[in-house]
Amino acid sequence: MSSKNILITGASGLIGTRLTELLYQQGNHVAHLSRNHRQGKAKTFLWDINKKQIDPHAFEGTNTIVHLAGAGIADKPWTEERKWEILKSRTQSTQLLYEELRKRKHTVTSFISASAIGYYGFDDNEKKFKENDEPGTDFLANVVRQWEAEVDRISELGIRVVKIRIGIVLSEKGGALKEMVKPIKFWVGAPLGTGDQYISWIHLDDLAAMFLKAVEDEKMQGAYNGTGPYAVTNRDLTKAIAKQINRPVVLPAVPSFVLKTLLGEMADLVLKGSNVSSQKIEDAGFKFQYEKLESALADLLKK
Numbered sequence: 001m002s003s004k005n006i007l008i009t010g011a012s013g014l015i016g017t018r019l020t021e022l023l024y025q026q027g028n029h030v031a032h033l034s035r036n037h038r039q040g041k042a043k044t045f046l047w048d049i050n051k052k053q054i055d056p057h058a059f060e061g062t063n064t065i066v067h068l069a070g071a072g073i074a075d076k077p078w079t080e081e082r083k084w085e086i087l088k089s090r091t092q093s094t095q096l097l098y099e100e101l102r103k104r105k106h107t108v109t110s111f112i113s114a115s116a117i118g119y120y121g122f123d124d125n126e127k128k129f130k131e132n133d134e135p136g137t138d139f140l141a142n143v144v145r146q147w148e149a150e151v152d153r154i155s156e157l158g159i160r161v162v163k164i165r166i167g168i169v170l171s172e173k174g175g176a177l178k179e180m181v182k183p184i185k186f187w188v189g190a191p192l193g194t195g196d197q198y199i200s201w202i203h204l205d206d207l208a209a210m211f212l213k214a215v216e217d218e219k220m221q222g223a224y225n226g227t228g229p230y231a232v233t234n235r236d237l238t239k240a241i242a243k244q245i246n247r248p249v250v251l252p253a254v255p256s257f258v259l260k261t262l263l264g265e266m267a268d269l270v271l272k273g274s275n276v277s278s279q280k281i282e283d284a285g286f287k288f289q290y291e292k293l294e295s296a297l298a299d300l301l302k303k
């Protein structure tokens with residue numbers, strides 16, 4: 001593959017950090033578009049989404065934009081103010097990129113955006129969500145639908161657009177897995193709610209490889225689910241983590257009402273789930289390195 005010039009937004013986060021490493025390994029040039037300067041191999045350009053400002057040099061020589069920026073979904077309680085931040089950090093950032101691409105002379109031909117399986121809403125049935133299914137109606141589904149609508153507008157500029165609907169990313173460095181390991185390590189791990197809710201997970205390395213494929217494979221276009229082939233239930237994930245770190249799961253499941261009292265609407269994130277299909281990305285030729293949960297956990301939780 002010929003090397004590309006790639007500009008990544010939100011690159012300082014969990015996914016962007018790993019993707020940056022992988023893009024460099026493949027001989028690409030990488031730059032970051034960030035809210036703050038950071039030391040590192042990649043040059044950082046600054047943007048201020050509220051002020052609608054981007055460093056005018058950010059797009060120079062860029063062929064591909066990878067858009068990952070967004071306020072953390074589970075970082076803070078869902079006050080009205082925080083919900084607005086979660087939405088606008090995604091929609092207004094995409095609008096700003098659209099406006100810059102529309103008015104500036106540029107060389108960008110591909111726009112690869114993060115999205116989320118939250119698009120489908122929650123469903124605890126066996127049904128596997130596919131990319132052409134309708135969006136859900138809860139808060140997160142509405143956020144993702146509006147975010148994707150802004151991303152889709154970029155294709156009006158003649159730019160190839162790919163949206164990766166990311167599932168629960170498993171990494172030893174952060175995200176859901178780190179939070180799940182903590183109580184299990186201290187002997188107080190337990191399934192949450194019914195424990196039957198589906199977790200459509202993906203190993204961070206597989207997700208980064210999926211973004212790399214989307215950057216390189218010009219046949220890819222539109223939405224692709226970014227989840228592994230085998231979703232598991234919350235109970236099975238809890239047990240598999242416990243087994244991997246040699247701890248028993250002896251406690252009964254944490255009742256739903258306790259989590260709802262503690263977390264309010266945000267409890268949906270842990271009490272509900274969805275089973276999502278990876279067929280489309282596999283049909284595009286993507287091969288997972290970590291198909292089964294046991295192999296992913298063995299890699300991530302090795303001592």
Ligand SMILES: NC(=O)c1ccc[n+]([C@@H]2O[C@H](COP(=O)([O-])OP(=O)(O)OC[C@H]3O[C@@H](n4cnc5c(N)ncnc54)[C@H](OP(=O)(O)O)[C@@H]3O)[C@@H](O)[C@H]2O)c1
Nearest residue numbers: 010012013014015034035068069070071089114116166169
């Ligand atoms: N990790 C997952 O399990 C998962 C699942 C589904 C979807 N996703 C989506 O994938 C994208 C990347 O995920 P991630 O796990 O790498 O996220 P992350 O670790 O939270 O990083 C996101 C980055 O976005 C930027 N950011 C944070 N708050 C912002 C705000 N208010 N306005 C503008 N930019 C802001 C930050 O970069 P700077 O400080 O450099 O600006 C931050 O490093 C996110 O949009 C996320 O919603 C992730």
